Amino acid sequence: MKKFINAPEEVVREALAGVGAAHPDLRIDIENQLVIRGDAPRADKVGLISGGGSGHEPLHGGFVGLGMLDAACAGEVFTSPVPDQILEATKAVDGGAGVLHIVKNYTGDVMNFQMAAELAGDENISVEAVVVDDDVAVEDSTWTAGRRGTGATVFVEKIAGALAEEGGRLADVAAVARKVNEQSASFAVALTACTTPAAGKPGFDLPEDEMEVGVGIHGEPGRRREKIQPAKAIAETTVSTILAAKPLNAGDKAIVMVNGLGATPLIELYLLYNEVAKLLAEAGVEIARNLVGNYITSLDMAGMSVTVCKADDELLRLWDAPVRTPGLRWGM
Amino acid sequence: MKKFINAPEEVVREALAGVGAAHPDLRIDIENQLVIRGDAPRADKVGLISGGGSGHEPLHGGFVGLGMLDAACAGEVFTSPVPDQILEATKAVDGGAGVLHIVKNYTGDVMNFQMAAELAGDENISVEAVVVDDDVAVEDSTWTAGRRGTGATVFVEKIAGALAEEGGRLADVAAVARKVNEQSASFAVALTACTTPAAGKPGFDLPEDEMEVGVGIHGEPGRRREKIQPAKAIAETTVSTILAAKPLNAGDKAIVMVNGLGATPLIELYLLYNEVAKLLAEAGVEIARNLVGNYITSLDMAGMSVTVCKADDELLRLWDAPVRTPGLRWGM
Numbered sequence A, B: 001m002k003k004f005i006n007a008p009e010e011v012v013r014e015a016l017a018g019v020g021a022a023h024p025d026l027r028i029d030i031e032n033q034l035v036i037r038g039d040a041p042r043a044d045k046v047g048l049i050s051g052g053g054s055g056h057e058p059l060h061g062g063f064v065g066l067g068m069l070d071a072a073c074a075g076e077v078f079t080s081p082v083p084d085q086i087l088e089a090t091k092a093v094d095g096g097a098g099v100l101h102i103v104k105n106y107t108g109d110v111m112n113f114q115m116a117a118e119l120a121g122d123e124n125i126s127v128e129a130v131v132v133d134d135d136v137a138v139e140d141s142t143w144t145a146g147r148r149g150t151g152a153t154v155f156v157e158k159i160a161g162a163l164a165e166e167g168g169r170l171a172d173v174a175a176v177a178r179k180v181n182e183q184s185a186s187f188a189v190a191l192t193a194c195t196t197p198a199a200g201k202p203g204f205d206l207p208e209d210e211m212e213v214g215v216g217i218h219g220e221p222g223r224r225r226e227k228i229q230p231a232k233a234i235a236e237t238t239v240s241t242i243l244a245a246k247p248l249n250a251g252d253k254a255i256v257m258v259n260g261l262g263a264t265p266l267i268e269l270y271l272l273y274n275e276v277a278k279l280l281a282e283a284g285v286e287i288a289r290n291l292v293g294n295y296i297t298s299l300d301m302a303g304m305s306v307t308v309c310k311a312d313d314e315l316l317r318l319w320d321a322p323v324r325t326p327g328l329r330w331g332m
Helices: A008-022 A083-093 A107-122 A152-165 A170-182 A231-245 A266-282 A313-320 B008-022 B083-093 B107-122 B152-165 B170-182 B231-245 B266-282 B313-320
Strands: A026-029 A034-037 A047-054 A071-077 A099-104 A127-132 A184-190 A210-213 A224-227 A253-260 A286-293 A303-310 B026-029 B034-037 B047-054 B071-077 B099-104 B127-132 B184-190 B210-213 B224-227 B253-260 B286-293 B303-310
Touching: A008 A026, A008 A047, A008 A071, A008 B266, A008 B286, A034 A083, A047 A083, A047 A107, A047 A152, A071 A083, A083 A099, A083 A107, A099 A107, A099 A152, A099 A170, A107 A127, A127 A152, A127 A170, A152 A170, A152 A184, A152 A253, A152 A303, A152 A313, A170 A184, A170 A313, A184 A231, A231 A266, A231 A303, A253 A266, A253 A313, A266 A286, A266 A303, A266 B008, A286 A313, A286 B008, B008 B026, B008 B034, B008 B047, B008 B071, B034 B083, B047 B083, B047 B107, B047 B152, B071 B083, B083 B099, B083 B107, B099 B107, B099 B152, B099 B170, B107 B127, B127 B152, B127 B170, B152 B170, B152 B184, B152 B253, B152 B303, B152 B313, B170 B184, B170 B313, B184 B231, B231 B266, B231 B303, B253 B266, B253 B313, B266 B286, B266 B303, B286 B313
Parallel strands: A047 A071, A047 A099, A099 A127, A253 A286, B047 B071, B047 B099, B099 B127, B253 B286
Antiparallel strands: A026 A034, A034 A071, A184 A210, A184 A303, A210 A224, A253 A303, B026 B034, B034 B071, B184 B210, B184 B303, B210 B224, B253 B303
16 A cells, blocks of 8 residues: 555544644644634634545645634544534534534435534534535435535535624524535546555556546546546536536636546646636636635545536625635635 | 546646636746746846746746746646746846746756846846755756755745845845755655656556655656655654755754645645654754645655755745745735
């Protein structure tokens, strides 16, 4: 296994220790595997937490900070965080205005966040949950009833985080999070499988001349395998699938992310962005904001995902609001 | 070949078009393969340019913007930019205060930047050049007389860029760039080779249980191959080599980068940062600032480099100055 690790069972905790060492404005709870904003809880601010299996970095721990998450719960690699852990995060960020749980739609995550919300309720903390299910590749999947939650999670965390930062109430922060999810669609293509530290070998075999179209962020199968196509054709499949699932009209504005799944060079992501931008321009869609880089990854998978979110003035204003996290930073 | 591209010979130009589409505050000269700050040339500001072979993104094009480079020249993948191209960049950013060339120490780069400087001199543009040679793994290498230029280039561009932004004169900007280089050392370890689009296959064979210790950013051989070690041992080799080459004393402050070479997940880079931070703490060195992520890459190589720069108050002040580029952004 070709990884910079010491022991598979220590990867998550040792990486969290590194996050703490690198970012002294964050607080790390190693025992509970939490990344917490240094100034949490903030009185009367809605707390935002998310979490999920590790291996998708910078999501979620890299998005903790001003204008985004208040805490992130790191499960083991590709494994849901447990309810007690989520409860600890919820308590750590509750400043009296309630807590929003941002949950990617995977069966284990949804169940464990729900149990944590019930436990928090027993302690008189108001919790609302938003389930992100933006991946339009498949209707159900290995670990999901319904669509998987992928790239739109970054958008939900940024935009809901901005509204919470400026004093939005829990119901409103939850509403804007749901709006972002409803207006977003993602689609991913993988050229290779990824290798978890525990397994030590790739999660699936993909022949040297094939790609997995519609792949999930843990290597869950997509729609089909086919021969590797030029970037232009891959972008066409991706954008047409997204626009078929969540139609955008000529004149609409969008926030667009071309995201690397872990092992794809930035030069290829920019090349793909060029294709995606041309296709959206042909559809009359204006890309008002964009991200190109590694934001939600799948360990060392070579692959990419595209996320498109239809954006109005409210969403763009919140997108532009200051953010200061390890993974996203602007406006201050 | 598993890449998101259309044709190997179009990769650099198509990726540059993507950079232009994603970052409208940058100007792209596709013909000359340049990324230029949108407001260049700025009157009486020293212009900073760098460049080199493509495949190391975000370096250099991703570091064009306020507080860092004024322009970057993109060669073909792993191929030096040509003198005419560098001359065009020099002319594009000269606002009358002269231009600094930041050159990584590779034979072709040094020669072509030198020819471009002579051509610029013929047009009455003052040029100073700083050659970065921070890689302490080997004394000479495949493409280098002397040490290779690697991670410290990011630090040189940031710090010299800050001084130029606040009105520093050409001699002073060159002097601080040389100081950063002299006080920096880098060392890299690869777990896999990388594949250029033109070659279509890995640049070297590395058995499943071996790593290349002291590798270069094009896959040039390092000091030796050995069996893959735990992250802790790899960090020890790396930090001890760096400290042997450029000693730091107890009480010294440093800027430290743990950099991914392209295909290494962020979770592993943070795990490595944790080890590096412990070792430097044992040596009494205070990490005053840090970067963890992909800043100077080698296409799809799985690997990492560590760069340590001894930093005084002057360098830290310039490090903290505002920067607004696709690859580094803070303070505004």
